[in-house]
Amino acid sequence: MKKKLFALTMAMVMAISLAACGGSNSSESTDGNSFKVGVIGPLTGDAAIYGTCVANSAQIAVDEINALGGDIQFELMTEDDVNDAETSVNAYNALMDDGMQLLVGTVTTQPALSVVPLAYEDRVFTITPSASGDDVIAINDNDNVFQICFTDSNQGSRSAQYIDENFENPQIAIIYKNDDQYSIGIRDNFKAEADARGMSIVYEGTFTTASQTDFNVQLAAAQSAGADLLFLPIYYTPASAILTQANTLGYKPTFFGVDGMDGILTAKNFDASLAEGVYLLTPFSADAEDEMTQNFVTKYQEAYGETPNQFGADAYDAIYTLYQAIQAAGVTADMSNEEICDALIEVMPTLAVTGLTSAGSEMTWDANGAVSKDPTAVIIENGTYVTP
Structure with missing residues (x-):
């Protein structure tokens, strides 16, 4: 039709x-x-x-x-x-x-x-x-x-809008999965909106399915670039590894994720206390x-x-x-x-x-x-x- x-x-x-x-x-x-x-x-x-x-x-x-x-x-x-x-x-x-x-x-x-x-x-x-x-x-x-x-475009652009309106001059790093259309789509629209708003993206790092267990290189680069907010347009499994490894490195930016990070509190072998202070863009809260x-x-x-x-x-x-x-x-x-x-x-x-x-x-x-x-x-x- x-x-x-x-x-x-x-x-x-x-x-x-x-x-x-x-x-x-x-x-x-x-x-x-x-x-x-x-x-x-x-x-x-x-x-x-x-x-x-x-x-x-x-x-x-x-x-x-x-x-x-x-x-x-x-x-x-x-x-x-x-x-x-x-x-x-x-x-x-x-x-x-x-x-x-x-x-x-x-x-x-x-x-x-x-x-x-x-x-x-x-x-x-x-x-x-x-x-x-x-x-x-x-x-x-x-x-x-x-x-x-x-949609991913809505998630990406609205995330940038929220950060711009609620954080004072954040220095942003992005870590996204470059073999996953979900992650790519959100990242692309986030970056487009952030650029249009004149927001500061100081670092971008990527990973693939084959490399989603070790994020030390990306985290060290983000920290070295002075990023104090880390945008994660990814699912909760790699996100839990990122939070764990950032804690080991003593790197404590604000973490901001999207709907794919919903579930991080119950992620297997993850210390849920490390998710304290994490922001998520989501249409649902079980505590409503x-x-x-x-x-x-x-x-x-x-x-x-x-x-x-x-x-x-x-x-x-x-x-x-x-x-x-x-x-x-x-x-x-x-x-x-x-x-x-x-x-x-x-x-x-x-x-x-x-x-x-x-x-x-x-x-x-x-x-x-x-x-x-x-x-x-x-x-x-x-x-x-x-x-x-």
């Missing part, structure tokens, strides 16, 4: 209804006529903290919706992609063999860039909770992919006091024994966005993938969804699939996220 050319301006305000969990772990419809929703993400490997939380949170949302007993019921199917593009393609094909009609995925950007063209060709409506790369909603001129997370957040966090903790991260909150919002889109479009589970996909594409720009990750406001989408919501900064204090 052609790229979406329409932009509907009327918004239908639709409140998310939180229902009590029905007590069953099954996500299947009681009448056998359920929408089959696939989830693809890393359930094992270094990024498992993201994919596992996405799958768990999606299950909570599905159970809530199914417990309402309405005509819209979901069956959730999950596949592990270990944050690998080729494995993610295999996971997608397995889900299609099992009858997938809607895709919540992938969790991370690099696999998404391989899976999205397949979903476009098959006309599977796709909503990704956390694959934030700008290309995810643009590759092959697709029209069927929508994001719950804000609003009723929606507390209901979700309580259910997650009761079911899985730990606190959910931002990726889980994005997934929860993704399921409820699907729910409201299906309501608005009037589609049924016995329709073809293409019929469902085309109908949901048409209604998505009309939705206004209040979710866990919309900071009390509403998420809306443009005709290209990008979500409109503002990232907010939190700081880690006493092992929790707080608003500065």
Whole structure:
């Protein structure tokens, strides 16, 4: 199909209804006529903290919706992609063999860039909770992919804006992963915004998957350059190594990360006290006091024994966005993938969804699939996220 050319301006305000969990772990419809929703993400490997939380949170949302007993019921199917593009393609094909009609995925950007063209060709409506790369909603001129997370360009530019407005003349160093599109995209947009604002970037260092355990050279160079703020557009695993090695070197800049660093407090073999004072740009804080957040966090903790991260909150919002889109479009589970996909594409720009990750406001989408919501900064204090 052609790229979406329409932009509907009327918004239908639709409140998310939180229902009590029905007590069953099954996500299947009681009448056998359920929408089959696939989830693809890393359930094992270094990024498992993201994919596992996405799958768990999606299950909570599905159970809530199914417990309402309405005509819209979901069956959730999950596949592990270990944050690998080729494995993610295999996971997608397995889900299609099992009858997938809607895709919540992938969790991370690099696999998404391989899976999205397949979903476009098959006309599977796709909503990704956390694959934030700008290309995810643009590759092959697709029209069927929508994001719950804000884009890498938004993260990068808003990080620079926040730092410029809240720190006095910081001397900035950047360490990013140069074989990861997620990290590259955020870095590029951060640097563009920082340069436009006349901010001082005194050092840039890079690393790859093969070298993400030793950062002594980069940290020593950043310290020598006089950097007092270290911007880290990376995931929590290398970030935890950077914080540990900086502490060993006696280097104590302000650390500023993005949504990929969510989860650092529970990183394996990491002293969480080293994350004190770290800033993150994230749309979700488990310590927020609003009723929606507390209901979700309580259910997650009761079911899985730990606190959910931002990726889980994005997934929860993704399921409820699907729910409201299906309501608005009037589609049924016995329709073809293409019929469902085309109908949901048409209604998505009309939705206004209040979710866990919309900071009390509403998420809306443009005709290209990008979500409109503002990232907010939190700081880690006493092992929790707080608003500065």
